[in-house]
Amino acid sequence: MAKLHGIVPLQRFEIIRDRIGAILAEELVNQATLTDDNLFNAPVFIERVIPFDKSDIPALNVCLSKGDYNNKDVTSVDGTYVYNIDCYASSPTRSDSRGDYAATSYLHRLLGVCRAVLENPAYRTLGYAPPFNCRVYVNRLLIADPGRGDAGLNVMGRLEVIVRVPETVELIDPILAGT
Numbered sequence: 001m002a003k004l005h006g007i008v009p010l011q012r013f014e015i016i017r018d019r020i021g022a023i024l025a026e027e028l029v030n031q032a033t034l035t036d037d038n039l040f041n042a043p044v045f046i047e048r049v050i051p052f053d054k055s056d057i058p059a060l061n062v063c064l065s066k067g068d069y070n071n072k073d074v075t076s077v078d079g080t081y082v083y084n085i086d087c088y089a090s091s092p093t094r095s096d097s098r099g100d101y102a103a104t105s106y107l108h109r110l111l112g113v114c115r116a117v118l119e120n121p122a123y124r125t126l127g128y129a130p131p132f133n134c135r136v137y138v139n140r141l142l143i144a145d146p147g148r149g150d151a152g153l154n155v156m157g158r159l160e161v162i163v164r165v166p167e168t169v170e171l172i173d174p175i176l177a178g179t
Contacts, residue, residue: 004170012165013067013081016134019126020083020118020161021046021062027117028060039089039106040113052088054154058110061086065160069167076168082139085118085159087111093153100146103153111141111157118161126163134165 025044032040042058052059065082072078087110091102115138117123125134140160146153 006170008170012134012167013064013079013163016081016126016163016165017062017064017083018046019128020085020163021060023123023127024060024062024085024114024117028113031113039110042087042110052154054090057088057090057154058106059088060110060114061088074169076166078164079167080162080164083161083163085114085161087114087157087159088154090154099153100155103155104143104146107143107155107157111159114159115141118159134163136161136163138162 021044028040028042028044032038039058042060043056044060044062046062047064048061052061061084063084063086065084067079067081069077069079087107089103089106089110091097091099091106093099118136119138123136126136128134138159139162140158142158142160144156144158146155
């Protein structure tokens with residue numbers, strides 16, 4: 001017989017994954033408006049596993065990579081989660097510009113904007129009101145080996161974002177005396 005009598009709520013690592021995607025989507029639209037640059041019209045996906053085709057690019061994909069736990073007690077544990085923000089860009093070779101250089105420059109710009117957004121003090125708690133307690137920082141930037149390109153080169157880079165947040169466990173319902 002089940003001992004839990006309520007629905008287990010979404011865990012913070014699930015909520016945070018979706019919030020990171022929402023923040024990036026909103027801020028990229030804002031950057032597209034401010035700069036009139038189509039690069040920032042990149043759609044943001046959450047946990048997309050279907051490979052990106054050249055017609056899908058530019059694009060971003062936010063994925064939970066792993067979670068480590070410490071400081072555990074009966075009702076809570078500190079979770080340290082790694083989220084990968086994969087950015088994709090491409091550019092054809094033109095008579096006046098190399099596609100590989102242009103694609104890589106676009107990728108770097110997209111990664112730089114995402115890093116600046118997520119590390120901005122305005123998103124210190126990912127937009128959640130206190131007492132929501134979390135720490136957000138970009139840990140690493142990685143660029144995938146582009147391999148051999150053709151006239152239209154696709155490139156990919158990753159921001160590794162760390163979020164530390166407490167997870168809680170709902171307490172067992174008390175049993176009333178005399179029941």
